Structure formats: structure tokens, C-alpha cells
Amino acid sequence: MSEQTLAQALNGALATALETDERVVLLGEDIGRTGGVFRITDGLRAKYGEDRVFDTPVAESGIVGAAFGMAIAGMRPVAELQFLGFSYPAYDQIINHVARIRNRSNHRFTAPMVIRVPYGGGIGAAEHHSESTEAIYAHIPGLKVVVPSTPSDARGLLLAAIEDPDPVLFLEPIRLYRAVKEEVSELYYTTEIGPMRVEREGRDITLISWGAMIKETRAAAGQLEEKGASVEVLDLRTLSPIDQDGIVASAAKTGRVVVVHEAPRTAGLGAEVAAIIQERVLYSLLAPVRRVAGWDTVFPLKRSEAHYLPSPDRIVRAAEETLEA
Amino acid sequence: MSEQTLAQALNGALATALETDERVVLLGEDIGRTGGVFRITDGLRAKYGEDRVFDTPVAESGIVGAAFGMAIAGMRPVAELQFLGFSYPAYDQIINHVARIRNRSNHRFTAPMVIRVPYGGGIGAAEHHSESTEAIYAHIPGLKVVVPSTPSDARGLLLAAIEDPDPVLFLEPIRLYRAVKEEVSELYYTTEIGPMRVEREGRDITLISWGAMIKETRAAAGQLEEKGASVEVLDLRTLSPIDQDGIVASAAKTGRVVVVHEAPRTAGLGAEVAAIIQERVLYSLLAPVRRVAGWDTVFPLKRSEAHYLPSPDRIVRAAEETLEA
Amino acid sequence: MWNRPVDKLIAGMLTLISPDGTVRDGLSITLEETRELYADMVEARTYDHKCMAMQRQGRLATYAPFEGQEAAQIGAAAALRPDDWVAATYRDAALMWRAGYPWALLIAGRTGDERGGQAPDGLNVLPPSITVGGHMIHAVGLAWAEALNGSDRVALTSFGDGATSEGDFHEAMNFAAVYTTPTVFLCQNNGFAISYPRDEQTRSESIAMKADAYGMPGVIVDGNDVAAVLTVVGEAVARARSGEGPTLIEAVTYRLGPHTTSDDPARYRDEDETGEWRTRDPLERVRALLERAGAWTPEWHAELEARSADVIEEAVAEAEALPRPTAAEMLSRMYAQPTGPLRAQLDEIGA
Amino acid sequence: MWNRPVDKLIAGMLTLISPDGTVRDGLSITLEETRELYADMVEARTYDHKCMAMQRQGRLATYAPFEGQEAAQIGAAAALRPDDWVAATYRDAALMWRAGYPWALLIAGRTGDERGGQAPDGLNVLPPSITVGGHMIHAVGLAWAEALNGSDRVALTSFGDGATSEGDFHEAMNFAAVYTTPTVFLCQNNGFAISYPRDEQTRSESIAMKADAYGMPGVIVDGNDVAAVLTVVGEAVARARSGEGPTLIEAVTYRLGPHTTSDDPARYRDEDETGEWRTRDPLERVRALLERAGAWTPEWHAELEARSADVIEEAVAEAEALPRPTAAEMLSRMYAQPTGPLRAQLDEIGA
Numbered sequence A, B: 001m002s003e004q005t006l007a008q009a010l011n012g013a014l015a016t017a018l019e020t021d022e023r024v025v026l027l028g029e030d031i032g033r034t035g036g037v038f039r040i041t042d043g044l045r046a047k048y049g050e051d052r053v054f055d056t057p058v059a060e061s062g063i064v065g066a067a068f069g070m071a072i073a074g075m076r077p078v079a080e081l082q083f084l085g086f087s088y089p090a091y092d093q094i095i096n097h098v099a100r101i102r103n104r105s106n107h108r109f110t111a112p113m114v115i116r117v118p119y120g121g122g123i124g125a126a127e128h129h130s131e132s133t134e135a136i137y138a139h140i141p142g143l144k145v146v147v148p149s150t151p152s153d154a155r156g157l158l159l160a161a162i163e164d165p166d167p168v169l170f171l172e173p174i175r176l177y178r179a180v181k182e183e184v185s186e187l188y189y190t191t192e193i194g195p196m197r198v199e200r201e202g203r204d205i206t207l208i209s210w211g212a213m214i215k216e217t218r219a220a221a222g223q224l225e226e227k228g229a230s231v232e233v234l235d236l237r238t239l240s241p242i243d244q245d246g247i248v249a250s251a252a253k254t255g256r257v258v259v260v261h262e263a264p265r266t267a268g269l270g271a272e273v274a275a276i277i278q279e280r281v282l283y284s285l286l287a288p289v290r291r292v293a294g295w296d297t298v299f300p301l302k303r304s305e306a307h308y309l310p311s312p313d314r315i316v317r318a319a320e321e322t323l324e325a
Numbered sequence C, D: 001m002w003n004r005p006v007d008k009l010i011a012g013m014l015t016l017i018s019p020d021g022t023v024r025d026g027l028s029i030t031l032e033e034t035r036e037l038y039a040d041m042v043e044a045r046t047y048d049h050k051c052m053a054m055q056r057q058g059r060l061a062t063y064a065p066f067e068g069q070e071a072a073q074i075g076a077a078a079a080l081r082p083d084d085w086v087a088a089t090y091r092d093a094a095l096m097w098r099a100g101y102p103w104a105l106l107i108a109g110r111t112g113d114e115r116g117g118q119a120p121d122g123l124n125v126l127p128p129s130i131t132v133g134g135h136m137i138h139a140v141g142l143a144w145a146e147a148l149n150g151s152d153r154v155a156l157t158s159f160g161d162g163a164t165s166e167g168d169f170h171e172a173m174n175f176a177a178v179y180t181t182p183t184v185f186l187c188q189n190n191g192f193a194i195s196y197p198r199d200e201q202t203r204s205e206s207i208a209m210k211a212d213a214y215g216m217p218g219v220i221v222d223g224n225d226v227a228a229v230l231t232v233v234g235e236a237v238a239r240a241r242s243g244e245g246p247t248l249i250e251a252v253t254y255r256l257g258p259h260t261t262s263d264d265p266a267r268y269r270d271e272d273e274t275g276e277w278r279t280r281d282p283l284e285r286v287r288a289l290l291e292r293a294g295a296w297t298p299e300w301h302a303e304l305e306a307r308s309a310d311v312i313e314e315a316v317a318e319a320e321a322l323p324r325p326t327a328a329e330m331l332s333r334m335y336a337q338p339t340g341p342l343r344a345q346l347d348e349i350g351a
């Protein structure tokens, strides 16, 4: 055990994977010499060699497509794309090829690979560097989508993703890379892909979130508890397959739900959460499931970021209205 | 007025646009010499010339990106992509460039362009030829998404899309191209982008759909009416911006809603419809909003198509359960 | 009209067997090998004609015929080892078959059954790519993995002239060269991408010369000459296998039939052009060569055709005997184990 | 270590002013023009240094410096007409400015304000592209539209060596050649894509030679020689303007600073290499030339620096005086008119 940031936990998980499974290789822009823009692969090329950790040309479709070929041939590639906003050139490879090979070959060929991508806003980054388009990936059959928000989940989920027989899009909340610290085991362990994590138990209202928004949600929960509400906080941590039963159980218990995400509200993943809840436990709902989300705009530049990102205040307000309904 | 199929109405709308607005140009794979795989542009190159209707190399990102440049320079390009499954190589251009130029230039540069794409299944087509990934486009701020299901809407919406100062993804339900006929005016008229169309009024239950699924939904409504239910059918026809008020008004009236779409259920646009309804009129709901959709699988090949596509039977069953709830 | 750039290309490209069956310097395959290649091409053509007929009868979904391209496909596949990787397209049934893929599965795929994509165990042939361009980089990844694992397997990817315009072609070529992967890029330049002629597709004089842009060797070969294709692909395979990296091969050929069964070539090309290319038929020149060498008789040919017809009929029967796929199978193919939402949906369909 | 391929390139490329300021055959600009180009480069460098400093003070978001690339950018922009189109990148502030884009707006963009992307009316310079590669095809579409409309405007797109690996580069080059659009492709090969050196990015000897793959002329030029860049881009612009189509230009240069303010070049390159390139400084050689011609004095230089500092300070003040953007503005920028859902959201924020 040692105290680690989320970034350190990811670096450690990659090191462990390289150490324990010789099929594992890493590839991506600048991940070798510099350890990547966020230094998540720092030191790995030096330690595991130039034939395990590859710097690549600036070509996202190529990175994903090449990793896909490697996966079919029996390796366990872990590709990094620099930001979620630069994953779109690879969208065709992901949706039309990576996610489908098992289906179109009737299980004969598979793509056990991971695509790691820093995502989300909050650091005043340049255009395209703050995207949260998880919904467009969670809609793709054949792909799994995972988002850790704690260092220990980061390690466990990343090792699980690398072990997984199917392709996993692994989203890493940029804002949390160095914002959270936690004791993390150095042993090999995995965290199951699928089940959400109950971040905090409560009776009156359920707040559901994932990624960096867990931070705002946690803060809002604190404020609400101070005002006397008993708040349950769920960290979905796997977005696909989504933990329908876990979500529904909590909604049935509290009858009041607020979903929080950074992505634009319309057709965001909050819609799926709301749809599932009303589908399965409509009659337990004491209030509408509310969505506190980004507005239906492009993620703005630094000076407008605060206008866009859900704040603890906005969450508290929505929760209070939900509690009063 | 003349009786026209949806395909003819689209062809006629393009001819009218070429005729009335010299800024209009068409580009896409095989749209010139052959009139496109579905012959929607048939005869237009012969009539309007090789400098208005362009065959292009096989390069979707190039087609959209070039059209985008033309739009910025003041033209009104109408690009065709051959199938929605081949739109993904252009996803980056659409989300990162086409949909954003107004925002990033603060209205100074704009992209008044249309991307026409045949979409949906039901004709036993090859892999990737039956996609319904409208949700991944409806989630993109800055883009509009339109889907006509009748010949007169096809003409009116396409002319509106070409006139629109913002980019429009125009989805054409393959299965309806030649399956419906209707009197269509040859005059220049537009159908407003945004408002849904009430296909049929009713009191007991609302069925919401779009594109080719309108056909199954209509059939289901017929069966339900025969059994004594008064059924309202909404054709969304614009998916982005979605007609929240129209949807909510109908849901408030009937208290029972079934959404029908071809796309996989999870994170499909049905989720957004359900989320909006429960958000705004939860207390009017007499039953959960149900989704009759594709399964969470890749759209299958011919022999399994019937397993996948929502059938009138499935819709009727869901509606009956909703009516009984 | 005649496709001008091809005209020019034909001058510079490698031909070993001329259209009239005369042999040029450098032909190094035996008569017996030539007879086998001929027999393979006859079998492939039988399949192609059968599929066209079946599609017209409504027994197959859309079909993309390869008539005219048999030499390019059979010659290329013949240069491979049985454990090499193949990533080919919707038009490459002959290539895939010669690489070991059963006709029955190819037909099953065309009936609209995902089980057609399930190559026999041990065979490294991917299901055909339906998207244009996306699969070339897969052959780079496959080859790269083999090289990293110290195997000497190579990966061959086949694609059309149209596919070279996709961004993915560029990225695949570049990655292959950057990482010196043992990949063979085989472009069957058949003159058209659906209706769009090669000379509009790109302004470069040849497709082979695009290899320069990646520091990779590019070779142009008469794609209707099975011996020349076998030789050129064989050399590229040998280079790849010995660690010298990728090669781009342009096999100049022609699609005699429509793009697919939904296509009408009269809209974009002249009968004359097609007729001209019929005089360059890849089977005919081998027949002429063999006949001159006393190794071809009408009886043998009839025998080949009869045997091929039987083989294909059997494959059709096998494909059509596949039980109707169930909905549960469809839902169970997405992941190694159905996920939560899929388990719920399996319940919903009562599986 | 020295970036080997560049070494080789330098031998073959056009230089008009040598690093020591001596003039080579073919220099055709006047002394006065040379002085103006020099003044522009001084102003640009002043901006660059100011932005680096401001970023360190937290007044700007990430900044991508162009120090070392002034000649490539100023030379290229100087070849344009005021109404030509420019589609450039995050590193092209000098180019955009010389093409007419106000410093104040460039700075506003870097403070994180979308209003920085709003070019003055009538100026055809797009906001800088932050994605690598995607903007080149826009210059093809822009140029194509102008040609179709019978105007003689051209479109110049600037990008880096790394960008040439993106599929979009390939599609843009191909479209430009296929439709003979008046587009000038300017690659500033500065040796690196972040940490990835040019000689790994692609195995072709030069980037300019990639033009062959599209049947397009490709030219290589000393990117640190403002006169050579002006000449070569000028020729390409003239070709484009007269309907002869696109050109690819590789300007060989070097980024003296970090990739961006978040980058640490020590991780991937040697001080020596950077030092070597400092001897090829684009300003220095022009200074030497002018000095030799008696057209440069320390006083004049000091005057230029002082004037530049004033101009940039003023631009900074203007950018920083922009009122804080409101949430309503953010929501109202997505469409010509806010859509239904956005109107509802505007209500929600109380706008």
C-alpha cells in the first residue's frame, strides 16, 4: 500500500500489466519519450523497452486500428489518445471495427484492447481539450466504457480492462489526475467492470455521477447533509454496461434522484439513467429525475468554464427542488 | 402537385434548390454519373452541370471537410454520404469543425450546409448499411438533425435544411424511399425544422417515432385502434433540436407513452424522450414511458433482421402493457 | 472509352504471360503449378457466376462479383503461407478462398448470416471488410504483433483503387513504414470505385508510386497475369518475412461485371471498354499458354468446370443448411459474456 | 543530436539568404521590403515572448510559441493578398497576424475567450485550428468555392510535420489535386510533433515529395529564410491564382521553444540541437544582410523593439479589457437563433 494520486495509480497499473503479461504493449502519441501529456506512462518506456511502449505518428485512426490488429493477433494493446476531443478521427475504427469483430466473426476473432483517453474539463484547457462525449461511446454495442474517479478504482478498473476479453474505452478524468490521493495496493487486483460504487449511503435522495463530477457531487452531498438530508451518492464508474440494477435499487430506496454530468444535457447519458429509473420504478419516484449537466453548447474556453460546468451549488439547488417536490 | 415517392420528393427538392439558389452545389460518392446508390440525385448532373454536381473520391472526411470550406466561403453545399455507417470517418469533421465554427468564431464564420445520409435498416443490406446512430449526432451542439418520413416533409424539410443558416444532418430512411407515395407540391416551400408532426391524434396513448419506424408505429396504432384504444402518433421528424414542448403536451394529454426507434435501446434517443417527459410531466404519467427499440447489438445481417427490428407486434404489446399499467 | 491512365500503366508494369498466352522472360513457375492456378481460377469463376445467379434468385443479399480479377486474387493468395494473415474486402472471395476460407462460409456471409464470418480455427483470414479503407491498418497491427512476437508470419491486405483515397490508407501505409511491419499492401486497381474512374480518384500517375510518400517500395504488375502477380506478391512476402518491411503492389486489372448486383455499369462506362478488357481475360491467357504447351484440352477444362460446379453446389447446400439464426445468438455475440443490459434483453425475448 | 534528415534536406532546399546573411542568386526583393519583413519578424517575436511571459503569470491559458519559425510564417503571409483565405494552427499567430488578424484577438483567444476567434469583418482568416490535421481540407473547400465563383482568391493552409500523418492531410491533398483547387499547402516542418521527431513521423525523405503521390508539385524551402519562403509561397500563390492548382511547400524550420507552455523539451531533445538551430535564427540572418547593406543599426533595432512592445502592450490591454463573457453569450453562439432546448436553458440560467 502507498498513497497515490489517480495518475500514479494508473501509471502503476500499466507497469503491473507490462510486468505480469508479456502480451501487453502501449502505444500512443508522445507516451514513450515524454510519458504522455499527462505523464501517465512516465518511465515505462525506459523500464520496459522500446518494443513494449511505442511513440506513434499523429494519427488516431491509425493508433486504434493498429492496436486492433495487434489485439486480434493475440496481444493486449493499451492505446492512448491524447484527449477525448481527438478520439473522433478514430471513431470509425472504434464503432465499425473494434466493437464489431466479435460479432461479425461469431466469436472467432476478438479485440481485447484498451483505449485510454483523458477526458473532461475544469482545467481551462484549449478548445477540444475538455470533451465529455461518453454518451456517443456508451451507445456503441460491443464496446465497454469505464471511468474511474478514485485511485484504487483506477488501478483495479484499468487492470480489469486490460484483462477483459472485449474492448474497453477507459476514460480518465483529467481534473482528478492529481486532485485525489488514496492508499492503493501494489498487488495485482481488479475491480469488476459493470457494478457501480456506492460512494456514500443515504435515504432521502440519490445523486448519481461519474468522473470528475464526483467531486462536485460529493461537495453538494456534504452541503445537503449539513442541511439535514440523508444523501446517497453513486459513482457509476462503468458507463457501459450500465449498472441498471444498482441504479434502480437506489432510486427505489430514496425515490428522488439527481444525475450529474459534464456533457451537454440533451442525449447525454443522464437521459439513459432517467429513462431506466422511470421505466423500472416509476411508482417509487417521489419527484422527477433531474439532470444537472453541461448546457447544450460546445465546452467553452477558460473564461466561460465556470458558466458551463455543474457546480456544487447547481447540484444542491436541483437536489433541494427534488427533495421539495 | 404530383404523386411522388420520398425519393422523388428529395430529387425534386434538390432540383428546386439548384434551380433557385446558385450557391447550391452537390457533392458525394457516385452522385453525379449514376445519381447515387439510391438515385436521389438522378439526372441532376446532366441538368445542372458538372460544376454544380460533383462525384468525389472515396473519402468521407474529405467530402464533409471540403463542403464545410465551401459553406464558409458562402456556398450552400449539400453533401451526400452513401450510408450512415460510412459517416463515421467524417465524425471528427462534423463534431469538431462543422458544428463548431459559429461558436468558435462568435458568429463570424458559419456553415450553412447539409449532409444527406441514407439511414436505417429493413432491406437486408450488407454490414454497416443499416445503421441508425442518430443519437450520436443529436448529442452534438451546433448541429441540427432532421429525418423526414413522408414525401411532402422530405421536400419541405430538405429545402428548409438548405436554407438553414446552420449545418443540418439530413437522414433519409432507406426503407421509405420508394415505399410511400403522396401528392407533393412542386412549388418552393419549406417545413420548419424543429416542430414534430402529429401523424394521428388520440387520447389514450402516445406513440412517438421517426424515420422508417413510423411505418411500424402506424401499423401498431391501427391494430390498437381496432382493439378500441385512441392512439396519438407523433413523428418527431426533427431530432435536434428536439420538440420538447410538443412531446410533453402529448404525454400530458394521454399519460401513456411508447417511444419506438431502430437504434439500440441503451443511450438511444428514446432515452432523451423518456427523460424529458418524466422531467416535465411526471405526475401526469399513468405508466412508465416504454422504449421499443433495437436490441443492444450491432444491426444484424439479413437473416436476423426480423429479430432486431421493432415490429408492429412488439409495439402493440408494449402499448398494451402501458395501457394496462 | 478506354481508361487512359491504365493504358499508360500497362506499358510499365510486369507481365510474364501476355494476353495471347506467350511467355515473357522471368516466368519461373512450373507447368503443373500453372495448371493448378488455372484450375483455381476456373473454380473461383464458377463461384462468382453461381453467386450472381443466386442473388438474382433472391437467395443471396447484395453480391460484389470479381470476374476479371481472378488472377490478381488467386495469384496473391498463392504467394502466402497457410498461417499468414489476410485482411481483404467484399470483392475478395477468390483471394480469401485460395487462402483457406471455405466457399460455404463465404456464401453463408452473403446470405446474411454472421456465422459466415467465422473462419475455421487456425485460419488467419479476417471476415471481409465492408467499409472501404478501414481494414488496411488492421493488417499493419497484425503484422506488427507477429514481428514483436518473433514469428515470421506476414499480413496481406487487399483493397481497391477507391480505397486509396481514404485517410485510413495513408495512416496504414505510414504506420507500416514507420514500424517496418511485415505487411503486403495489394491494391487491385480495377479502374473504378463504383462509378468513379481511377483517373479522377487521384491525379498520381500510378497508385504504386504513392509508396514513395512513405519511403516504401511500390510495384506495379499486370493484375490479369496470375504468374506475374504470384511473383510480385511472392517477392513482397519474402521481403516482409525477412524483416525488410512493407511493400505496396498495384495490380492493374478490371472488373468485368457490375460493382455489385445493385449496380448498373451502363450508367458510367462503355461496352467497348469492357470488351477491350475481355481480350485481357486472366483465364484465357493461361489457357492459351497451357494449350500451346499441350497441357490444356477441352476435356480437361470441362472436367474442371464440372468439378467446380459440384464443389460450389456442395458449398451452397452447406451454407443454406445452416439453421436459421436465433435472436439469442444475435444478442450473445456482442461480448464474451452478455452484459447486464443484454441479459435483461435476452430475458425480454424469452431466451 | 542533430536531426539527421533535416541535414540532408538543407542541402536540397531553396535558400536565398544564408545563415550568415550573404545573399544567394535569385533574391529579388528590395532592401526596403527586406527591412519591412525584418520589422514584422521583430514584432512577431515580441508578441511571442510576451505571451510566454503572460502565460507564466497565469494571464493566458496554454500557449504554443513560434520562436524560430518567424520567417516561415511572415514570409508566407507576405505572399498573400488581403482577401485570400488562411486556415492555420495554434502555432501560427505570426502568420495570421501578418495576414491581417489583430494581435488583440489572438491574445483574447489565448485568455480563453471565444471572441478571439471572431476575425474582423472582411478578413478571411479562420480561427486557428486546435485539432491537428482537420483544417487543411477546409482550405480546399474554401479555394474550390472561390474558383467556382470565378474569383481569383486563393486559400493557404499552414500545418506542421506531425499533421502530415493524419488521414485528413491525405484527403485534403487528394481533393485539392483532383479538383485543381487554388490551395497552397504550407508545412512548417519544425522537426517535431511535440516530442516525436520528424524522421520517425514518416520514412519519406522529405515532406515535399509527398506531393508526387497526388500529382501535385512539391517544393522544399529553407523555412528560416524569409525571402526564400516569400518567393516560394509567392510562386505557389501565383500558380493557384492563375488556375494551375495546388502546391505543397515544405518549409524546413525549427521550434526553438517548447511545444507549448506545458511541455518540457529536455525530455526529448538535446540542448546542442537547439543551439545548432539558434545559429540559423531567421531574424539574425536578415539582420546580418541589412547591416552589411548599411540598412541596419542598433538604434533602428531598438526603435523596432520599443515600438513592437508598445503595440503588443496595447493589444494585451485591449484583450484584457474585454468584459467577462456571460453564460447567455455562450448559449447564444451555437446557432443563428437559439433552438427550443437552448431557449429553455437560457431561461434556466435566468438570461
Ligand SMILES: Cc1ncc(C[n+]2csc(CCOP(=O)(O)OP(=O)(O)O)c2C)c(N)n1
Pocket (backbone or CB within 6 Å): B029, B058, B060, B082, B086, B089, C091, C130, C131, C132, C133, C159, C160, C161, C162, C163, C164, C190, C192, C193, C194, C255, C259
Ligand atoms: C467508408 C466507406 N465509404 C463508402 C462505401 C461505399 N462503397 C462501397 S464499395 C465503394 C467503392 C470502392 O472502390 P474500390 O476501393 O476501387 O474497390 P472495388 O469496389 O472497385 O473493388 C464504395 C464507395 C463503403 N463501403 N465504405
Ligand SMILES: Cc1ncc(C[n+]2csc(CCOP(=O)(O)OP(=O)(O)O)c2C)c(N)n1
Pocket (backbone or CB within 6 Å): A029, A058, A060, A082, A086, A089, D091, D130, D131, D132, D133, D159, D160, D161, D162, D163, D164, D190, D192, D193, D194, D255, D259
Ligand atoms: C487530432 C489531434 N490529435 C492530437 C492532438 C494533440 N497535439 C497537439 S499539437 C500535436 C503535435 C503536432 O505536431 P506538428 O503537426 O508537427 O505541429 P507543431 O506543433 O510542431 O507546430 C499534437 C499531437 C491534436 N491537437 N489534434
Ligand SMILES: [Mg+2]
Pocket (backbone or CB within 6 Å): C160, C161, C162, C188, C189, C190, C191, C192, C193, C194
Ligand atoms: Mg476499384
Ligand SMILES: [Mg+2]
Pocket (backbone or CB within 6 Å): D160, D161, D162, D188, D189, D190, D191, D192, D193, D194
Ligand atoms: Mg512540428
